[in-house]
Amino acid sequence: MRMLLIHSDYLEYEVKDKALKNPEPISDERKKDRLDEVLAVFISVEKVDESNPEEVVEKAVAEIEDVVKQVKAERVFVYPFAHLSSELASPSVALEILQKIEEKLKEKGYEVKRAPFGYYKAFKLSCKGHPLAELSRTIVPEEGVSK
Numbered sequence: 001m002r003m004l005l006i007h008s009d010y011l012e013y014e015v016k017d018k019a020l021k022n023p024e025p026i027s028d029e030r031k032k033d034r035l036d037e038v039l040a041v042f043i044s045v046e047k048v049d050e051s052n053p054e055e056v057v058e059k060a061v062a063e064i065e066d067v068v069k070q071v072k073a074e075r076v077f078v079y080p081f082a083h084l085s086s087e088l089a090s091p092s093v094a095l096e097i098l099q100k101i102e103e104k105l106k107e108k109g110y111e112v113k114r115a116p117f118g119y120y121k122a123f124k125l126s127c128k129g130h131p132l133a134e135l136s137r138t139i140v141p142e143e144g145v146s147k
Ligand SMILES: C[C@@H](O)[C@H](N)C(=O)N[C@H]1[C@@H](O)[C@H](n2cnc3c(N)ncnc32)O[C@@H]1CO
Pocket: 019, 020, 043, 044, 045, 046, 080, 081, 082, 083, 088, 089, 090, 091, 094, 116, 117, 118, 119, 120, 121
């Protein structure tokens, strides 16, 4: 898994067209959304993650929580982003992993939104520009350890 984490004044998106034959079904209110004072987390789920999704979810949540605490972000935007890797996981596994990351962060008490999966989206992002405002993380499951 590849993550790009941008501490931002805001992130807003608007769904445009389908980018997959069967994108995630979404309600009208999720067609456009915005969060202010947010840690935007752009995530490419990778093939290697398919060997141990649970572990990758755990590691991703730990990394995101670590950065949230460092930059003192008030909320998190989980943003599916297929452009950080050339070894993408299947859409079904990727969506599941992203939903689990959202769920676990909410369980920890964070205010979290997740941008819709399987669409082309317009977005606006206002990076804060401080030294920790732009970070990337790579997460891989332990070699061959599959539950
Ligand atoms: C297109 C661009 O504007 C938009 N931002 C986009 O990336 N859309 C992606 C993700 O929402 C999702 N998607 C599919 N596979 C994956 C994956 N392995 N990891 C993350 N997202 C995925 O499916 C879309 C097409 O790849």
